[in-house]
Amino acid sequence: MTTAPDAPGVEPDLSVGMVGYAFMGAAHSQAWRTAPRFFDLPLRPRMTAVAGRDEARVKAAAARLGWDSTETSWQSLIERDDIDLVDVCTPGDTHAEIVIAALEAGKHVLCEKPMANTVDEAEAMTRAAEKAALSGVRSMVGFTYRRVPAIALARRLVADGRIGTLHHVRAQYLQDWIVDPEAPLSWRLDKDKAGSGALGDIGAHIIDLAQFITGESISRVSGRLCTIVDERPLPSEHSGLSGKAGTGTGKVTVDDAAMFLAELTGGALGVFEATRFANGRKNAIRIEVNGSRGSLAFDFEDMNLLHFFDGTEDAGTAGFRRIMVTEEQHPYVGAWWPPGHIIGYEHSFIHQAVDLVRDIAAGTDPTPSFADGLQVQRVLAAVETSSDTDSWQEIPT
Numbered sequence: 001m002t003t004a005p006d007a008p009g010v011e012p013d014l015s016v017g018m019v020g021y022a023f024m025g026a027a028h029s030q031a032w033r034t035a036p037r038f039f040d041l042p043l044r045p046r047m048t049a050v051a052g053r054d055e056a057r058v059k060a061a062a063a064r065l066g067w068d069s070t071e072t073s074w075q076s077l078i079e080r081d082d083i084d085l086v087d088v089c090t091p092g093d094t095h096a097e098i099v100i101a102a103l104e105a106g107k108h109v110l111c112e113k114p115m116a117n118t119v120d121e122a123e124a125m126t127r128a129a130e131k132a133a134l135s136g137v138r139s140m141v142g143f144t145y146r147r148v149p150a151i152a153l154a155r156r157l158v159a160d161g162r163i164g165t166l167h168h169v170r171a172q173y174l175q176d177w178i179v180d181p182e183a184p185l186s187w188r189l190d191k192d193k194a195g196s197g198a199l200g201d202i203g204a205h206i207i208d209l210a211q212f213i214t215g216e217s218i219s220r221v222s223g224r225l226c227t228i229v230d231e232r233p234l235p236s237e238h239s240g241l242s243g244k245a246g247t248g249t250g251k252v253t254v255d256d257a258a259m260f261l262a263e264l265t266g267g268a269l270g271v272f273e274a275t276r277f278a279n280g281r282k283n284a285i286r287i288e289v290n291g292s293r294g295s296l297a298f299d300f301e302d303m304n305l306l307h308f309f310d311g312t313e314d315a316g317t318a319g320f321r322r323i324m325v326t327e328e329q330h331p332y333v334g335a336w337w338p339p340g341h342i343i344g345y346e347h348s349f350i351h352q353a354v355d356l357v358r359d360i361a362a363g364t365d366p367t368p369s370f371a372d373g374l375q376v377q378r379v380l381a382a383v384e385t386s387s388d389t390d391s392w393q394e395i396p397t
């Protein structure tokens with residue numbers, strides 16, 4: 001850590017270097033900037049450097065997002081002595097190489113999801129993280145939705161026994177940003193870059209959330225993947241979520257929709273659905289868990305609410321209760337606004353930064369760990385194999 005002068009009341013710095021500066025890079029930048037302004041942190045994140053290959057663009061991004069300096073390669077960022085933590089916000093095909101190099105250089109790592117494009121890569125990353133942890137180096141995978149207060153509250157209620165024995169999990173992640181067949185190709189539609197399509201991009205989130213909320217793991221799956229539009233215009237220039245079509249066409253090499261049945265370690269059944277073709281659904285993460293005593297239901301498009309049915313109440317008046325998760329005692333909420341003054345998408349990234357900084361300062365292992373990310377990767381791989389072979393697949397432990 002870059003230690004600040006020992007002035008009383010001044011926390012030492014945690015110097016951050018970020019690789020990538022598109023959508024996720026912007027969300028992470030906002031989090032590093034805002035976290036110390038609303039939360040008491042034992043270390044003060046400093047936005048030291050951002051890396052990207054195009055010098056003009058990375059400089060413009062640094063100026064826009066608030067980074068102090070730039071590098072034109074991730075290698076030169078990692079070589080810097082003044083970087084304590086490397087924040088990886090690049091497409092999945094680059095994660096393993098960057099992350100392993102950063103860990104070997106003794107840098108803490110935050111890696112965007114899905115952790116890798118293959119199980120082999122995720123295993124190598126996990127081995128590197130476990131080795132680095134022996135020298136106090138910390139690592140975390142960016143499954144940010146865990147840090148939505150209503151989701152964290154759902155986990156707390158399940159752990160407190162409020163829904164009883166788990167029977168079912170029902171999870172959907174629905175978007176529609178490529179429903180138009182003229183929407184251009186982007187790296188998220190390229191298997192070499194993204195690993196898979198809806199499955200890894202958004203299905204990974206609901207796998208993580210289902211396991212996080214219930215405290216159980218997915219042990220078996222039976223799935224089906226499909227590609228709905230298999231050829232699209234090439235992008236004109238920018239290839240992100242809102243890219244414009246250029247000339248010529250190219251192949252879509254990933255799934256557009258993924259569905260699977262699952263069994264959880266405690267015996268409960270799960271149904272999962274991830275698609276970027278659900279017309280009208282913009283970022284709907286819907287998750288419902290049903291247990292012997294009650295049920296919980298959440299939808300990210302109304303993310304400050306958690307619905308709770310308490311089956312132990314009198315049947316005549318029982319019903320789904322709409323909990324506004326904006327009270328001081330709710331997870332993370334105390335740092336924000338008075339009750340009823342809601343928060344948004346970006347706040348989960350801030351909460352992620354806060355938890356990571358606190359773990360680094362305390363010398364504790366952050367969650368989700370790389371081992372957690374690897375387990376999600378194994379579920380993704382099992383769904384693909386299941387779809388290819390028409391079979392149930394076990395998830396190795």
Ligand code: SOE
Pocket residue numbers: 023175201202283
């Ligand atoms: C695109 O589908 C995407 O940006 C995902 O990659 C993110 O993980 C999700 O938070 C929002 O949608």
